[in-house]
Amino acid sequence: MSVITFIASGTRGDVQPAVAVGKALRQHGHTVRVLAGANFADWIQQHGLIPLPTQIDMQAMMASEGGRDWVEKGHNPVLQLRIMGRLLAKHGMQIASDAWDACQGSDLIVSSFTSDVYAVGMAQKLGVPHVSAPLQPTLFTTRDGRTLLNAPLPNRSSWINYWFGKFFIETAAWSLYRDIANRVRKEMLGMPAQTRAENREDRRKMTIIHGYSPSVVPHPADWPDNFHTAGYWLLDENEQWQPPGELLDFLAAGLRAGVPSILVPHFADQPFWGQRVAALGVGSKAIMRHKLTAHKLAAAIDAGVSNQTMRQKATQLGQKIRAEDGIARAVTLIEEEL
CATH class of the missing domain: 3.40.50.2000 (Glycogen Phosphorylase B;)
Incomplete structure (x- = not known):
C-alpha cells in the first residue's frame, strides 16, 4: 500500500x-x-x-x-x-x-x-x-x-x-x-x-x-x-482519560455531546468559532479573553444552563454531528x- x-x-x-x-x-x-x-x-x-x-x-x-x-x-x-x-x-x-x-x-x-x-x-x-x-x-x-x-x-x-x-x-x-x-x-x-x-x-x-x-x-x-x-x-481514546486538547478539540467534543458551549477566544481562528457557536444558537456570545470578567462568565454559564431554546438547539446539533x-x-x- x-x-x-x-x-x-x-x-x-x-x-x-x-x-x-x-x-x-x-x-x-x-x-x-x-x-x-x-x-x-x-x-x-x-x-x-x-x-x-x-x-x-x-x-x-x-x-x-x-x-x-x-x-x-x-x-x-x-x-x-x-x-x-x-x-x-x-x-x-x-x-x-x-x-x-x-x-x-x-x-x-x-x-x-x-x-x-x-x-x-x-x-x-x-x-x-x-x-x-x-x-x-x-x-x-x-x-x-x-x-x-x-x-x-x-x-x-x-x-x-x-x-x-x-x-x-x-x-x-x-x-x-x-x-x-x-x-x-x-x-x-x-x-x-x-x-x-x-x-x-x-x-x-x-x-x-x-x-x-x-x-x-x-x-x-x-x-x-x-x-x-x-x-x-x-480521536476517541476510551481506554484511559486524556486531558483535553486545545479549543477546537474541546469545542467539537462539546458540540458532539449536544450541550451549550461557552467560548473565551484568545487568538487566531478562535473568535471565528465563537461567532459560529453564537450564530447557531448553541451557546452565548463569545467573550474575548481580554474582556473576560467574572460577571460576564457567570451570565454565560447561567444562559447555558437555563436557556431551554439554546439547550434544544445544542441537542439537535449534537445529533447531526454524531450522525x-x-x-x-x-x-x-x-x-x-x-
Missing part, C-alpha cells in the same frame, strides 16, 4: 486530528507517518503510526515570550500578524526543513494552513499527490460569511464578503510565508521563486478536506469541486488521490 505523510507540526490541537485520520488510513493498509513535536512521538506510536519528530518544539515555542505575546495580543489581528511574522523569521526555515525531510519517500503528502504554502512545492518536486487538511475554513474567499474568517457580514452571503476575502484573507498566508516559501523553492527544491498569484493558483488546485462539520460551518456553494467539508476528526463520519469521508477523499 501507500506511504502517507502528515505535516502536523504544531501543538496538540494540530496533531490529534491527524492521528485520528491516520489511524483509519492505517486500518486500510497504508503506512502513515506524522511529523510532529518530539514530545508527541510515544503517543503517535501508541496509535500504530510512525512519528517523525521535528527539531522545533512548538509547545515550547508557544510558551516562549514570543508565543505568549501572540496569545496576549490575540484580539488585535494586525499585531497577531506581526508577531507571527517574527516567530516565522526565527523558526520558519527549520520547520520547513523538517517537513522536506519528512516528505522523502512519501506517496502522498497531507499539509494544512501552516504548511500549505511551501508543501505544494515539495509535492511538485517529489511528483506525488498533495492534500490540504485544514481544521478551519481554508483561506480562499467566498461570498458566504458563515465560512469566511473575519467576514464583515458573517451571517450573510454577499459580494462584500467575497472582495474582503480576496484582498485581505487570501493575502494573509502569502504575506506570512512568502519569504520562507520562496527560500524553500530555491534553496531546498531547486525550483524558481513564485509570485503570490502563482502560489495561489497552485494551492487552489489542491484537494482540500476540511476537518469540521458542515452542520457547524456550511460548505459554500461558490467553492470549487476540489474543496470538501468532511466532518470532525475526533456524521468525518474520518471515513476524509479517508475516502485521500485514497481517491492515490
